[in-house]
Amino acid sequence: MIRAVVLDDETKGSSLLAHKINALNESIEIVRIFNQPELALHEIKVIELDVLFLDVEMPKINGFEFLERLGSFDFEVIFVTAYNEYVLEALRANALDYLLKPVNPNELQIAIDKLKRRINQKNLIRKSNLLRENNNSSSKLALPTAEGIYFVRKTDIIKVVAMSNYSIFHLDENSSKIIVSKTLKEFESCLEDGNFLRVNRGSIVNLDFIVRYKKGDGGTLELVDGSEIEVSPSKKKLLLDKLYTQ
Structure with missing residues (x-):
């Protein structure tokens, strides 16, 4: 069962969305509905949930500010709003989907299907312990x-480059790239045992x-793929120390 929470300052809107979700899919359980973002901030951290259906325009705290104040979280976010100008911000917030009010049942079903695929992927990783490959002793x-x-x-x-909440891995093999929806910071510790440096x-x-x-001030690195990377002045000494001890 997928556990969901709805946060919308409008009581009617949150109830209607919950009704549509329940009518569409029996595999989703609405475990809590919040109409006050301040209350949700205090209580949502102790709720076990898979997805948050989040309104954008709310008094005092909007949806993006809510996520920022919440800090770290491991659930998916689907924005539900009457305004379509927040799509880019939603992408930057690494949202799973973005639905416009009044929510179209077909679009809601597409978002739920996407949610199921994402959760299945997470479960596969957990069950197979695949993320253990990301520890310091692993070569992969x-x-x-x-x-x-x-x-x-x-x-x-070759390098890992940040793009908002995403990380782009540039590989030597076939000059391929892989985009991962995790921040650069999350990979820094995984690579610290190798010959890597931020x-x-x-x-x-x-x-x-x-x-x-x-x-230069910090200097510039030229890599085998022809790219150039600026070095932060604060990293210059550490970089040169590592290069000279190779």
Whole structure:
């Protein structure tokens, strides 16, 4: 059973959405409906849920501010709003879907189907202990994507670049790229045992693929794929120390 929570400051709107969800799918249980975002902030952390149906425009705290104040969470988010200008913000917030009010049953069903696929993927990872591949002793990383789970050798990773809440893995093999819906910070500890270094806020580089270091305030790295990565001045000494001890 998929456990869902609805947060919408309008009582009528939240009740109507819950009714539509229940009418469409018996595999989803609405465990709680909140009409006050402040109350939800205090109570949602102790609720075991898989998905939050979240309104955007709410008094005092909007949906994006709610997620920001909530901090870390492992459930999926589906925004439900009467306004269509927040799609980009929803993408940046790594939302699973974005539904416009009044919610169309067909679009709601598509979002639920997408939710089921995402949850099945998570369960597969947990049951198979695939994420253990991401510990420091492993030579591979398990990268869960919308298409499935990719296993890559750490030695094949040229660099990892941040893009909002996503991380783009650039691989040596066939110059391929893999986009993962996790932040760069979540991979930093997984790569610390290898020859990797976070050289700036948005880039982790495999030092084995450096072709040249160009001097500068922080300097610039030229990599085998032809790309250039700026080095943060605060990382310059650590980088040079690592390069000279190789």
